[in-house]
Amino acid sequence: MLRRFGQGLGRLGGLLLDQLYPPTCIACSAPLVADNALCPTCFAGLRPISAPMCPVLGLPFESDPGPDALSAEALADPPPFGRARAALAYGEVAGTLVSRFKYGDRVELARFCARLMAAAGQDFWADRPLLVPVPLHGSRLRFRRYNQSVLLARELAQLTGLPLDAGLVRRDRKTRQQVGLSGESRLRNVQGAFSLHPRALERLQGRPVVLIDDVYTTGATVKAVTRALKRGGVERVDVLTFARVVIDGELPI
Template identity: 50%
Template sequence: MASLRAGLATAGRFALDLALPPGCLACGRPVASAGALCAGCWGRLRLIERPFCQRLAIPFGYDIGPDSLSAEAIADPPPFDRLRAVAIYDEFSGRIVQGLKYHDHTELARSMAAMMARAADDLGVGAELVAPVPLHPRRLWQRRFNQSAMIAAEVARRLEKPHVPDLVDRIKPTRRQVGLRVSERAANVQGAFRVSPEARQKLAGRRVLLVDDVYTTGATAKAVTRALLRGGAAAVDVVVFARVVEGPG
């Protein structure tokens, strides 16, 4: 029966694809499978590939050896251990992120998560829990969904790790970070996150993979990481779809 159901499902997807061919997740042109990028759009996605800073995923212009760190990571080490990102944040990758976040294209979450799971493959080995950056209840009510939680659920499935969406709470409503200076971003999220007493039992001594869509200055990821560490996490790694890179690159 299981084989029959699988066969019927495959046949159903094939028939649907014939009637309504899957479209590129960026431009909508027909592609071979749902959630893929067409060749033209794939070439526009500025992937972050080795060599890069092992701590902050900042791309290097040339290979300077294994486990190399950027000047930023050395001068101002983040509270999390390692960051991984699929692509550099620019107009093109931003369009994908904003399509999910602000335009209700929730189908993008699965495709973004697939790429993020590959980017975080080395982090997944040691991860014990996968958690999203939370939204404040007021913002969640306004937006109707947490894009980071949708992505995190799929990343966890692909890495075969438990997804714990309620591991950390956002207890303070904050302004949108867009347009704020670095110091303003940090102040905006200060004291905004907390691990509840109930979640501490799940968290105690565990290594967490924190999931978000974009890493800009890192203020939010750092604030959530500090809350997780205070709540008893052994360590935190972070994976995002895109990260901002200053200067050429």
């Protein structure tokens, strides 16, 4: 009886909260009937990345060039990692979600983003990799209070049952924020900024690594982390992000 009474109080509390704080779209704040969801307009504005795509960089192709065809970007500048995948092409809705999650203290969005990422990274999961979030420097972590990549990796670990190691890679040098920098400046900015835990290989136990981050813009950060992992003896590294930039020209983030 006490359990049923407690459950009834819980449901009543939920109803009262819905009246005081009705659910809204996580992107545009339009009224909704469910929490942690998108309104129809914002949902239609998502740009999921699916096949055909470059098997290395995960860039979508307009038409299918065949299973082994690489994008011009992958041919011109082969990345140090094996494969990169992203749930969405970076656009207005994805950008709003990233901004609210990363800078607006909307940490509850990690679950929504991770669900899309889990589907985008399904080619990785059969190898039972170790999930490794891209680290923040200590000073930036103290200012922001959380690392969005760690939150995404935690949600992915729960969704996939995969192990997570948020301490495998360290950010030793404080770098400028990448937003607004050119592609070449981004590479210089993060060069040599990362190192591995002294017992990294022991912690890995032979598993491949999947790096987790929120957005892939030029790839400068994940390439720098991958090189640090490779220098430490890690053989296989893949990359999974919530969104990625797929347009040429001026970088939107």
